[in-house]
Amino acid sequence: MAVTISEVRAAYIRIHKWIHKTPVITSQTLDAMAGRELYFKTENLQKTGAFKARGACNAVFMEKEQNPQSAGVVTHSSGNHGQAVAYAAKCASLKCSVVVPKGTPKVKCDAITGYGANLVFCEPSPQSRKDTCAKIASETGQAIIHPFDNYNVMAGQGTIASEFHDQVPDLDAILVPISGGGMTSGIAVATRGLRPQCKVYAVEPLGKDLQRSLEQKCRMWPNPPQFIDTIADAIRTQQCGDLTFPILCDYIESKVFTVTDDQMIEGMRLSMERLKMVVEAASGAAVYAAVRGMSEMDPSIRKVGVILCGGNVDLDMLPWVNRSTSYQ
CATH class of the missing domain: 3.40.50.1100 (Rossmann fold)
Structure with a gap:
């Protein structure tokens, strides 16, 4: 068994009454900072607070x-x-x-x-x-029900892309925070089926080192599996899954955006200040990559989707409180 656009479509029919069709929002300020048009898919507003x-x-x-x-x-x-x-x-x-x-x-x-x-x-x-x-x-x-190494889970996550491409039909790229790879795999499969010219890029925490594995098309991580030391608890799994990794090799770009803790914090603050969105550090990673990292991307890419994957933040433990950060 694998995941195809047919499974994603079937998943949407199965679940649509039980989930939100999350809105897409924009910010002229963040567009200007990025030098491109950014479209934020607000999965932080999803049922249970995450995709x-x-x-x-x-x-x-x-x-x-x-x-x-x-x-x-x-x-x-x-x-x-x-x-x-x-x-x-x-x-x-x-x-x-x-x-x-x-x-x-x-x-x-x-x-x-x-x-x-x-x-x-x-x-x-x-x-x-x-x-x-x-x-x-x-x-x-x-x-x-495995959190990512499950084809039915991947198909469900792929419904993010089926909505996104309907809401913004001409996206050139999508940035996706990655942990085990279930959401990235689902979005990549759906995107290949709906808009194959749209590129899918993973955004990882420092220490994951996904790009090397994608370039070699071989799982280069150490065993046993480890957690990364990162403030982003939602994306601290170092290894991608046995089922997700082959899909990632086939469907996403080998270029990976790597983001530090301080950069994630900047992304979180930009979301709150400019988008008025409370997001987790994992979402902050994607925001930072979109706003600050676009110079690394093909200049022909003009319209970029950004997944705000979750908003389950402990407001008593905001990461920039009593923390020294290096960004301006």
Whole structure:
């Protein structure tokens, strides 16, 4: 099985009643700073506060369709996917368990339990997340909904692009914050099917080193999988998935935008000051790349889509408070 534009279209039919068609916003000030037209897809306004609701709904609803006697679903997450699976399970009337690392922001943990899911903490490592999730699945019979290495999740995330290309039909490029690669894969597949001349670029935190792997078409990351030391908890997974990586190699540009913590903070502040949007550090990464990094891009690219992937920010822990930053 793989993901095609047909699966993305089917996902949209399946989930559209349970998600928002998020608006696209613009800013003349940010356009002037970037030297191009920027179009911001506001997934921070999505159900559960992040794009993850799309993929989670598609995967959970398909579990219910294919297994009417399902014992429920379980997942592991840095927070946003966990909220989304908890929301989708509530909509589907399924039991749900969510594994999160110790130290996950309280705002995300509260949202998970608020949707009625059983919250389980694990050690802050990818392997602990995976092992704890597998143990729960074995004990309960609940189906695992992987946060990114799941074709149904990818198809759901691809609905971002199906909406975006309808809202802005002549985009030249889309910038996507990347962690495991589920959203980037889904957007890239949908874009290839709907507007193949539009390029898709990944935006990563410093330390991920995706470009080297894309250029070699080989997973160059160390094992066991690691988390990156970054303020962007939503994109701290270093490795892309076994299922997502081949799609990324085939569908996105090998050029990757790498963003530091301070640059993400600048992107967050620009979003709040110029767009009046509360966004997470992962979204700030894409904003910074769009506004400050466009000189690295092909000058023929004039219309650029930017994914504001989430807005689940703990307002008591804004990263620029009591933090020295190097930007002007």
